[in-house]
Amino acid sequence: MTVNSALRTPGSGARGPSRRSVLQGALGAGTLLSAGALSSCAGSVASATSSGTLVRIWDLLGGSDGEIMGEIVDGVREELPHVTIDRTTLAWGAPYYTKLAMASTGGRAPEAAVLHLSRLIGYAPGGLLEPFDLDLLRQVGITESDFPAALWERALFQDELYALPLDTHPFITFYNPAIAEPAGLLNPDGTLVEIDNPDSLLDAGRAMAEVTGAEGFSYGYLSDPAQPWRMFWGFYGQTGADFDFTPGQQVGFDDGAAVEVLEFMQSMLDGTVAASNSDYGGAIANFSTEQTGLIFSGVWEKTSLQGAIPDLGGATVPIIFGTPTAFGDSHSYVLPRQLVANPERREATYEVLGAILKRGLRWADAGHIPSLVPVVESPEYQDLVPQRNYAQAADWIFLDPPVWFAGSGSDFQNRMSQAMQTALQGLGTAQDAVDMMIGEMNTFLETPAPA
Amino acid sequence: MSATTSDASAATPTSAPSAGRKDLRRSLREAERRAEQLHSGRSGYWFLLPFAVVFLVFLVWPIIYGIWMSLTDRTLIGTDPGFVGLANFIEAFGDAQVWQTLWQTVLFTVGSTIPLVLVAMVMALLVFTGLPGQWLWRFAFFASFLLPVAVVTQVWAWMYQPDLGLFNTWLGALGLDPVGWLTDPNWAMIAIIAATVWWTVGFNFLLYLAALQAIPEHLYEAAAIDGAGAWRRLFSITIPQLGRTTWLVLALQILASLKVFDQIYLLTGGGPNGATRSILLYIYDTGFVNYRLGYASAISYIFFALIVILSLTRFFGGRKEA
CATH class of the missing domain: 3.40.190.10 (Periplasmic binding protein-like II)
Known part of the structure; x- marks a missing residue:
């Protein structure tokens, strides 16, 4: 800005900027910059010297x-x-x-x-x-x-x-009582009814879809480096299937249970129970604007969702495959x-x-x-609602397999999520996706650990 | 460019004054002697020093250190790396991911370079043939190049959004099925290329526009007198005259496209199913996400060698051209 104004000073004449005016301008800009830098430092300097x-x-x-x-x-x-x-x-x-x-x-x-x-x-x-x-x-x-x-x-x-x-921060469900109630999914005390098998969960989604006129559930997974894995791994834990991730060895993984879980997730993303192609932001937008009645999400979204739906309800992910687990970290x-x-x-x-x-x-x-x-x-x-209604998830917390390459924000979660995406969109079979996941798991296990 | 240099070389001999030729010769000799002194003196090196230090510390040394690192099993979190010889290179040559990501990088380079050269040339020709409001066209075509990559990817991610995005809304209006622009492995690379072309075509456009303005007017006049029509002039004068610029644009574009990283990292993270993962993304993931610095260095040196070979063929090819 200073340089520009220097260019326009009358003294510089028609031949463009004189050397002096440019230098003055540069000096001025430098002074401004350093003043800005100093003022932005001021905060941290003050706190560091406080005591x-x-x-x-x-x-x-x-x-x-x-x-x-x-x-x-x-x-x-x-x-x-x-x-x-x-x-x-x-x-x-x-x-x-x-x-x-x-x-x-x-x-x-x-x-x-x-x-x-x-x-x-x-x-x-x-x-x-x-x-x-x-x-x-x-x-x-x-x-x-x-x-x-x-x-x-x-x-x-x-x-x-x-x-x-x-803390523990599990992957849970939030629901909108104004939609869950007419769908017949609320207990008298305002908590979500118990859903204990895959078909009941799909039915609940259809009931909510009837109320909203759009879809029942929100679940954003497209292009997300973790969302598909969060739901999949939580349900896999619910099946009680074994797993063994030992570096240098082939993965121990229950292919049948994995296919069952992934096929269930596919059946959920049918355009009625849940949208077939929703991303993270889209899912939140649909739930916040009451297009859907329930969202699969992390507890960390509680504050922002409550901004849209003040009487927000919360519950653990329904235990539909038997063993109580809650994916989380x-x-x-x-x-x-x-x-x-x-x-x-x-x-x-x-x-x-x-x-x-x-x-x-x-x-x-x-x-x-x-x-x-x-x-x-x-x-x-x-006394905290909805927190108290999902706090039980802390006892069921089910983390990633204990191996060096897994965990939140890891390339592993991203690769697993990508491998599932095609199947979740309905563009491929669950079996193909699981085969790809096992292939990727073995690649990771063959990779020398960094430490 | 070529026009200005030929002007300059033509101007020097004729501008010598006819009188006082001896004086001139003497002063020329004087100047030569002084120049020799300057060449033989050591003072010049001091002027080189600031650049040389930066060059050594930030370019030469990292290159040497990187080569050393590629021969070790160094990780980001391990404490003592061991020398492993060529093991990393052997592993890289057998790593399917290296070949897949390299192939995808080549696909991106070919797929982006062709439109980036052709579209830029067409845009420059359109502007140059005298559309009204020249400055507006120049500005509009170049403006997207000024945007930071984060802004570009944000805008395009919204346009590609599966439910609410611009493109799927249009497709819906036409009664077509929505496309998973960034989520369908068959479309994702095309979508990234489209965003890249929109973003960077302005730079090539500018190079072409400058080249067009440097084509001497008298060529067109002569052709017009000989009765050449507009198309004839385009194919027989304009495009051949742009030949050198096309080589330059092509070379710069290939090098830039091979180094693709930012827009992929921000739009798809290399997905879906690794369909848009470029080799630099793989190097980054290997080194900084999975912490295998030694192996990541080995892959980057293989890639570096490929780029050097490509640049050299271009260099020698280009010399023949000139």
Whole structure:
């Protein structure tokens, strides 16, 4: 802008800009830029110099849950005035894990970072993480007995605690009572009726479709790197079928159960029960505008969906194949490896993480199920609707197979989802898709593990 | 370009003044001597230094380091990499994914380069033949090139959207079935190519327009006097005169298309079923998502070697052309 105005100054005449006017312009622009840079730094400079021990935390909470986490951290800042918390939110998914891995390898990582529990097995063996000191945790009031046993178990590696679960965030269903009720799908207390077999689920979808005049369910999966896998793997878990992912060996996978699940998903995407080609955003749009009565989605969408449908209901994904499981993951805090670890900061980090975990009730507002059992069992949590109606999913949580290449934001989930997409669109058979998935699984298992 | 250089070379000898030839010769000799001093002096190297340092640190050293890395099993999260010799290269040559993604990269390059050259040429000819409102056409055809890739992919993702998108709405209005532009393996690459052509054709258009303006007017005059019609002039003067520019556009376009990454990463992530995964996407996934830096380096050096071979054939081919 400054350069442009310099070009137009009368002194420069018809021959275009004189050298002096351009230099003046450039100087002016430079001054503006550096002033901008300084003012944008001002915030972080102020917080860094305020006082106390610095604790840097990285997370990937970019949605509405990120705002709630911001409030939680503000609360912790007030509670612990001797600590300076520097929270950085990075983009979700593969890029986040690339950055975290690089920072840890270089030894210049933040004091703590959020990691999906399903990714732990890819990180802990490489020496990128430090285990938690259970005594220090006890000092800040966190003990093993506060967590669901299955969650704690999954946070261990070689009998040491490498991850401190903040929540579980399952893949569930949200429903619109105004549509579920006339469809005859609500209990007197407003909860969703129990649906325990595939045909009943399809019937429920048709009943809702009659009410909406469009489709019954929303399920966005097109071009999504995770959605097909989330539903598939949850239902696969429900069948109780075995699986075995041992690097260097052929995958152990129940081909028959997988085909059954995928064929069910195909039958659901028939244009009546659910749209045959919906993407993530489209599914949310259709549910929010009452074109559908129920959406298969993650708990993290609770806040935004509630904005459209204030009396939003929630329930676990119906157990239609027998075994109660709920696909999901857990945001957990880890201590990335630092070349020069500062004991004072480490201690402050425990304090901060303990304080964040204890604010689980506020975190529940984001839809996530707090990891601490006492929080979930508290009367305050039991007053939260729809959270209390799906909180049971925490006990059924079913993560990705424990192998280095799987987990949230992984290439594995993306490849699996892509392999299913053709079948889900009705352009291919379930058997072909499952064959492709098994082929991809074996390719991953043959690949040498990075650590 | 060619016109200006020939003008310049024609101008120099005739511009010498006829008087004082001896003075001129003396001053020329003087200048030569000074130039020799400058050549033999060391001071020039200091001027080279800033560039040389940047060149060494950010280009030469990474290339050497990358070659070393491709000979190790280095990962992003492992601590001590071991030397594995040519194992990564052997694995890459046997990796079906390498060949598949390389093939898809070639498909994209061929599929995008042809329209990007032809459409650009046609657009430049249309503007040059004197449509009214020249500046508007020039601006409109070039404007999309100025958009950042994130904006382009956002706009096109909406147009390709299966339910609400522009294209499927049109198809619906015509009574045709919707197409899964980005989700059907048969269509996804075509959709990416269409978006790419829309986005980058403006640059080639500009090169062609500049070349058209450099064709000497007297050729057309002479042809007109000889009774050549508009089509004859187009095929016998304009297109042959654009030959050098076409070679340039073609070479730049092939190199740019081979390096495709951003729009695929943002539109499909390489899907559906890996149908749009280019080799750079595979290298990125291998190195930064699956953490196998050594192997990813080996694949990128194989690809690098292919590009170098291609550039050299073009270089020698181009020299013959000139």
